Amino acid sequence: MAPTREFAGATLSVDLGAIANNWRNLAARLGTSNCAGVVKADAYGLGMTAVAPVLADAGCGLFFTANIDEAIALRAVLPSVEIGVLYGPGSAEDAAACGAHGLIPVINHLDQLIVWRNHAKQTGQAGVAMLHVDTGMARLAMPAAEIDHLTAHPDLLDGCRITHVLSHLACADQPGDLLNETQRQRFEDARTLLTPVVGSEVTWSLANSSGIFLGPPWHFGLARPGAALYGINPTPGTPNPMRPVVQLQGKILQVQHVDSPQTVGYGAAHVVKAPARVATVAVGYADGYLRSGGGLAHACLGEIRVPIIGRVSMDMITLDITSVPDDVARPGVQVDLIGDHYSVDSLAADAGTIGYEVLTSLGNRYQRNYINSPLAAATS
Numbered sequence: 001m002a003p004t005r006e007f008a009g010a011t012l013s014v015d016l017g018a019i020a021n022n023w024r025n026l027a028a029r030l031g032t033s034n035c036a037g038v039v040k041a042d043a044y045g046l047g048m049t050a051v052a053p054v055l056a057d058a059g060c061g062l063f064f065t066a067n068i069d070e071a072i073a074l075r076a077v078l079p080s081v082e083i084g085v086l087y088g089p090g091s092a093e094d095a096a097a098c099g100a101h102g103l104i105p106v107i108n109h110l111d112q113l114i115v116w117r118n119h120a121k122q123t124g125q126a127g128v129a130m131l132h133v134d135t136g137m138a139r140l141a142m143p144a145a146e147i148d149h150l151t152a153h154p155d156l157l158d159g160c161r162i163t164h165v166l167s168h169l170a171c172a173d174q175p176g177d178l179l180n181e182t183q184r185q186r187f188e189d190a191r192t193l194l195t196p197v198v199g200s201e202v203t204w205s206l207a208n209s210s211g212i213f214l215g216p217p218w219h220f221g222l223a224r225p226g227a228a229l230y231g232i233n234p235t236p237g238t239p240n241p242m243r244p245v246v247q248l249q250g251k252i253l254q255v256q257h258v259d260s261p262q263t264v265g266y267g268a269a270h271v272v273k274a275p276a277r278v279a280t281v282a283v284g285y286a287d288g289y290l291r292s293g294g295g296l297a298h299a300c301l302g303e304i305r306v307p308i309i310g311r312v313s314m315d316m317i318t319l320d321i322t323s324v325p326d327d328v329a330r331p332g333v334q335v336d337l338i339g340d341h342y343s344v345d346s347l348a349a350d351a352g353t354i355g356y357e358v359l360t361s362l363g364n365r366y367q368r369n370y371i372n373s374p375l376a377a378a379t380s
């Protein structure tokens with residue numbers, strides 16, 4: 001567990017019950033297709049070692065991390081789940097670590113395949129791996145030419161056992177984008193080409209969180225949601241079907257009454273007209289509160305939305321709380337920076353980014369509370 005930070009200026013609450021509920025919600029939408037859990041980047045900043053056991057308890061048996069360190073940390077808390085490592089094995093050392101910890105590397109190109117095959121040969125291990133094929137990202141995955149090469153030389157897979165073939169959607173959060181159907185078709189084509197090579201037992205997987213909402217043709221045998229588990233809206237522009245997971249609260253340190261017009265904060269970037277009240281809250285960019293939210297983002301006192309004025313400092317933000325009654329906004333009172341009336345997605349939109357970046361930027365200076373854990377030995 002993260003150490004308690006009793007005197008921290010801000011508190012991050014992570015609703016583990018909501019995460020479990022979100023996983024079940026997605027799993028139910030998938031019907032007979034399976035549902036994995038993506039926990040890379042410390043479960044999108046929320047704390048992988050707290051989150052993953054809750055997902056496992058909800059029924060998740062397959063997890064994805066980006067790198068091997070994350071996967072080893074996950075293995076330490078979940079000894080018997082399947083763990084896919086998205087970066088794959090770039091070296092013999094990577095392969096050895098995957099083998100030692102029972103991780104399933106994702107093979108993203110032919111060099112990685114050779115590394116993994118050599119490892120399997122040398123150790124006599126089964127060479128269990130997943131294959132990631134490119135269908136439109138041109139990022140980390142096997143390009144079409146390499147898929148053709150593999151199809152023509154199936155012996156390249158000797159000593160490996162492929163359990164899953166993956167691909168990743170570029171525009172799943174925009175259901176109207178034609179690339180979704182194009183990628184789905186390319187994935188079908190890859191399936192036709194590769195099935196004779198990898199075998200018919202293999203599980204196929206295309207959808208991330210938003211991909212699940214594109215509908216059954218995108219579901220294949222397995223979906224790999226991350227963001228939606230953590231309360232980010234997988235269907236932007238329509239109501240969020242997921243439960244909110246994160247509440248972030250910051251403490252008011254001071255309230256200043258402004259009697260004559262004056263500027264607020266660094267760069268004198270904001271002018272308040274008197275009479276007004278300005279509250280300073282104990283959170284800043286060093287906490288991962290994005291500096292780009294200065295002058296644009298909001299906070300909430302109860303249901304009242306108050307604007308952040310001026311720049312975000314390292315440890316502080318300033319709010320115009322003129323609209324809030326005096327007795328509601330006093331030093332020591334907590335304001336919601338993310339909460340029921342201001343979602344992760346709203347903050348992200350105001351700050352010019354996406355919910356993913358808001359969550360993965362969350363620093364380690366907050367007091368962290370894990371609430372509503374469905375596990376018997378609840379995290380405290």
Ligand SMILES: *Cc1c(COP(=O)(O)O)cnc(C)c1O
Binds near residue numbers: 040086209
């Ligand atoms: C991050 C990632 C996911 C999860 O995507 P979300 O949009 O967070 O659901 C799935 N698959 C791959 C390959 C990824 O890199």
